[in-house]
Amino acid sequence: MTEKMISLLFLIGSLTYLYWAQEFTFGTLGSPKSGFIPNLAGFTALLLSLLLILRQFRSKKYKNKEAVDWTKLLFILIGLVFYLLILNMAGYFVATFIFLFYLFKAADTSGWCFPLVLSFCSSAAFHLLFTYYLKVALP
Amino acid sequence: MDVLNLLLQGVSVSIIPSNLLSCTTGVLIGTLVGVLPGIDTVSAIALLLPFSYGMDSTAALIMFAGIYYGSKFGGSTTSILINVPGEAASVVTCLDGYPMGQKGRAGAALAISAIGSFIAGTIGLIGLTLLAPPLAQAALAFGPPEYFSLALVGLILLSKLTGTSTLKSALMAVIGIMLSTIGLDSLSGISRFTFGIDELDRGFDLSILAMGLFGIGEILTAMTHVDAKPNIPSVRFRDLYPTKEEWQRSITPMFRGGIVGFLVGLLPGPAATISSFISYGLEKRYSKHPEEFGHGAIEGVAGPEAANNSAISATMIPLLSLGLPFCGATAILLSGFMIHGITPGPSLITERPELFWGLIASMYIGNVLLLVINLPLIGVFVQLLKTPLNILMPLVAVVTLTGAYSINNSMLDLIWVTFFGILGFLLQRVGFEPSPLIIGLVLGPELERGLTQGLIICNGNIWTFITRPIAATILSLGAIVILYNFFTWFTKFNNKRKELDTNRY
Numbered sequence: 041m042t043e044k045m046i047s048l049l050f051l052i053g054s055l056t057y058l059y060w061a062q063e064f065t066f067g068t069l070g071s072p073k074s075g076f077i078p079n080l081a082g083f084t085a086l087l088l089s090l091l092l093i094l095r096q097f098r099s100k101k102y103k104n105k106e107a108v109d110w111t112k113l114l115f116i117l118i119g120l121v122f123y124l125l126i127l128n129m130a131g132y133f134v135a136t137f138i139f140l141f142y143l144f145k146a147a148d149t150s151g152w153c154f155p156l157v158l159s160f161c162s163s164a165a166f167h168l169l170f171t172y173y174l175k176v177a178l179p
Numbered sequence: 180m181d182v183l184n185l186l187l188q189g190v191s192v193s194i195i196p197s198n199l200l201s202c203t204t205g206v207l208i209g210t211l212v213g214v215l216p217g218i219d220t221v222s223a224i225a226l227l228l229p230f231s232y233g234m235d236s237t238a239a240l241i242m243f244a245g246i247y248y249g250s251k252f253g254g255s256t257t258s259i260l261i262n263v264p265g266e267a268a269s270v271v272t273c274l275d276g277y278p279m280g281q282k283g284r285a286g287a288a289l290a291i292s293a294i295g296s297f298i299a300g301t302i303g304l305i306g307l308t309l310l311a312p313p314l315a316q317a318a319l320a321f322g323p324p325e326y327f328s329l330a331l332v333g334l335i336l337l338s339k340l341t342g343t344s345t346l347k348s349a350l351m352a353v354i355g356i357m358l359s360t361i362g363l364d365s366l367s368g369i370s371r372f373t374f375g376i377d378e379l380d381r382g383f384d385l386s387i388l389a390m391g392l393f394g395i396g397e398i399l400t401a402m403t404h405v406d407a408k409p410n411i412p413s414v415r416f417r418d419l420y421p422t423k424e425e426w427q428r429s430i431t432p433m434f435r436g437g438i439v440g441f442l443v444g445l446l447p448g449p450a451a452t453i454s455s456f457i458s459y460g461l462e463k464r465y466s467k468h469p470e471e472f473g474h475g476a477i478e479g480v481a482g483p484e485a486a487n488n489s490a491i492s493a494t495m496i497p498l499l500s501l502g503l504p505f506c507g508a509t510a511i512l513l514s515g516f517m518i519h520g521i522t523p524g525p526s527l528i529t530e531r532p533e534l535f536w537g538l539i540a541s542m543y544i545g546n547v548l549l550l551v552i553n554l555p556l557i558g559v560f561v562q563l564l565k566t567p568l569n570i571l572m573p574l575v576a577v578v579t580l581t582g583a584y585s586i587n588n589s590m591l592d593l594i595w596v597t598f599f600g601i602l603g604f605l606l607q608r609v610g611f612e613p614s615p616l617i618i619g620l621v622l623g624p625e626l627e628r629g630l631t632q633g634l635i636i637c638n639g640n641i642w643t644f645i646t647r648p649i650a651a652t653i654l655s656l657g658a659i660v661i662l663y664n665f666f667t668w669f670t671k672f673n674n675k676r677k678e679l680d681t682n683r684y
Contacts (some may be wrong), residue, residue: 043609050350057357060372070639074367076628081356088350089347095346108608113403120395120597123580128590136577147402162574165583174229176585 051089058082115146132170132178136163164173186308188269193544196641198238202541205242206549209249213266214257214560215579219573220250220266221507221617222394226578227385228518229585236519237534241541243515243541248300248491248542252549255292255484256560259285268451268487271459272323275472282475284381286557287421291429291477291552292484299437299485300546303492306441307499315500318525323636325577327560327629328650330622331503332657333497343596348615349482351422351606355619356626365624366631378591385514385620387583387592388599389507392613394469394579395600400607419554429481432462436485443486444493447615448503451487451494453565458486492542499523499535507614510621560602564669 061082064075123139130138137159144155170176184548192198197445212223224243231239254266259276262599272292279288320327339350361372362382373379423431436458443454462482463472497503500526504510516523521531528535553560583596603613645651 042605045603046609046611050354053354053635054357057372064369064371068639069634069641072631073362074369074371074636076631077623078357078360081353081360081623085350085353085357088346088353091352092346094632100345103613107404109403115397116399116402120600124593124597127593132581136581140573140577144574147569147573149567149569150201158570163576169493170581170585174232174585176229176581177588178581178584179590 043163044093045088047096048093051086051093054082054085054089058086062120073173116143121144128179133163133167136166182312185312185532185536187536187621188533188538189540191546192533192537193541194236197235197243198537198541199544201234202245202545203244203548203552205655206240206249206545209246209251209551209558210253210549210553210648211563212246212251212257212288213269214563215566215571219393220610221511221614222579223250223388224399224508224511224515225389225657226394226575226582228386228492229582230516231518232447232470236521236649237537239519240515240521240534241545243512244495244538244542245511245545248488248545249485249549251491252293252300252553253560254487255290255480256557257297257564259288260561260564266451266457267449267608268490269484271455271483272453272480274459275474275476275591278473278475279480284475286419287425288477288480289557290419290554291421291613292482293550295429295433295436295481295485296488297546297550298433299489300492301490302434302437303441303444303489303545304539304542305544306489307319307542308490309494311496311539312495315528318501321501321525322647323629323632324644324647324650325653326625327633328374328644328653329501329655330626330629331504332653332660333503334615334619334622334626335657335660337505337618338447341663344610345664347430347611350359351611351613351615352619355616355621356623358388358616359620359623360627365544367626374590378587378589382593383591383620384586385617386518387587387595387615389496389511389514390579390583391596391599392616393435393604395576395596396603396607398579399600399604400571400578418514426481427479430640431459432478432482433485435461435465436482437489439482439484440489441493444490445496447497447618449506450490454486454490455483455541458482460492495542499527499538500525502527504621505618507617510617513621515624528581558669616647627643661668 058079058121061075061078064078065073066075066079067073119142122142123135126138127135129135136169140162141155144159149155167178170178187303198503208223208227209220212218212220219617220361226324227246231242250266251268254264254269255276256270257273258269262277264270264272264273267345272452276288276292279285301584334352338345338352359382361379362370363372363380370380436454439461440454443457444450446453459479459482462476462478466476466478468473468476494506494509497507498513502513502522504513513523521527521534572674580593580596583592586592603650606613620683633644634641645654
């Protein structure tokens with residue numbers, strides 16, 4: 041099912057890209073313009089996604105995939121989005137500390153003290169490394 | 180003789196303490212990347228790009244190259260000890276390496292794998308030293324049609340050779356080309372698909388895409404994977420001695436693997452992985468004990484491990500002499516070159532000979548360092564394998580995100596990394612290989628420039644491309660691959676139809 045969804049997403053993406061590519065002049069073979077490659081690439085992607093979808097609908101093979109903990113994935117994604125949202129507001133050190141602690145707990149790290157201390161020390165180390173050694177202007 | 184003199188000059192560059200330190204750091208990080216499952220070579224190099232800003236360009240590139248070939252060296256450790264390949268290129272090592280470990284010969288398998296990697300790595304480096312300069316010289320005569328042909332055929336071969344579905348790989352490559360059109364068009368100066376967002380004018384940063392697809396994608400896979408904790412055997416230094424028989428059975432596969440790996444490495448695609456499978460097949464065919472394969476045959480470890488290391492040197496040839504990367508890792512290496520203001524390609528050897536030969540000489544030194552450092556440290560690497568992923572992965576996630584932010588100090592880049600991370604996770608899960616997307620992104624501008632400029636030169640007559648000998652030869656190769664693919668599909672389709680007809684009557 042996920043495979044078909046991804047292929048469908050590519051089909052919609054290719055169609056949208058091809059639609060936007062019409063904004064640029066195609067030109068001629070003797071004088072190709074900025075829309076030349078986008079149109080060719082968009083059309084090829086559309087064709088390939090269609091072929092892929094057709095093949096997937098005809099195929100009855102079921103592949104046994106490795107098990108995934110979808111609840112954990114959801115928690116990690118929520119953490120990622122939350123980190124991006126608070127990074128500018130809370131600043132790098134605080135946001136990274138909260139994010140790391142959250143991820144350690146989401147990844148089933150036992151206890152409270154160890155993840156807390158590790159999150160604090162790691163965020164401080166990363167902050168020092170990027171700010172003072174690499175001279176990166178962190179939020 | 181000239182090559183030898185230039186190589187000696189390269190040695191003088193690579194033994195400068197700072198370069199030697201970079202080489203050692205690179206091979207050590209590379210080994211760690213290879214040893215630790217869940218951390219990929221491409222994402223590791225992408226992750227370390229920001230750390231190289233303050234470094235001298237030669238030292239930085241020596242370090243990145245060290246990570247690249249070091250990772251293949253370390254990849255076999257987990258295959259032999261816990262039946263989990265640290266790298267895709269070491270998948271085949273599991274087949275006989277793990278059964279050897281089960282029989283108490285893990286140390287010998289690790290030693291043979293390391294020595295085979297060293298021998299084959301040296302074979303590959305000799306090939307690189309001899310082939311890269313004449314190819315770069317020949318490439319000076321290349322015009323837009325030749326570069327277009329190379330990029331196009333590279334993508335066609337890549338789609339065929341990724342090991343997953345050709346259709347899926349081709350789609351990934353085309354999506355990469357589509358992504359490469361986002362931003363300012365270098366020929367007309369028009370902004371394409373930017374929707375008024377200024378930050379999109381510079382296009383997609385290769386390292387951002389790689390950090391998302393490979394880095395965050397791998398982290399999500401590792402953190403959500405449901406599996407049992409592996410039992411890791413301990414290996415001491417004295418366990419590393421192979422028996423006389425193991426030696427005798429390994430030496431020919433090592434050399435054969437080295438040659439096969441080098442030849443496969445010249446083709447686009449995940450050469451290290453493909454060459455290891457080809458080598459395994461060859462060793463099984465030529466072995467006097469084919470029945471032992473799959474149950475702990477030493478040839479099944481020596482050949483593939485040699486092949487994947489030799490392939491690494493060969494994949495550097497198109498990057499250094501033509502400036503065209505044909506696999507994910509060399510694409511990200513190209514990004515490392517660009518960050519330091521260096522454009523690999525035909526002019527690199529003439530304009531920056533100290534860097535070119537210094538880099539090649541450092542690879543010889545790195546190869547020796549890997550053997551000297553890794554064998555005594557095998558016990559340490561085994562201990563590192565015991566690092567729980569629930570501690571390691573959150574830390575890697577934070578370094579990846581911070582590294583991505585530091586490239587352009589942009590929050591938009593972080594959003595892209597997260598988006599491509601989720602996409603990378605889903606793609607890997609449903610059997611789409613993300614590497615062709617990265618290659619499409621890198622080769623896209625080359626393809627567009629070559630095609631549009633070539634068409635202008637040829638007054639719109641595309642058939643003129645095949646009147647140019649080099650372009651014609653390269654395009655013929657692409658046509659053969661497409662025809663072969665079509666023929667295989669048609670034969671399969673026909674056989675299936677005949678089978679159905681027979682069943683009906």
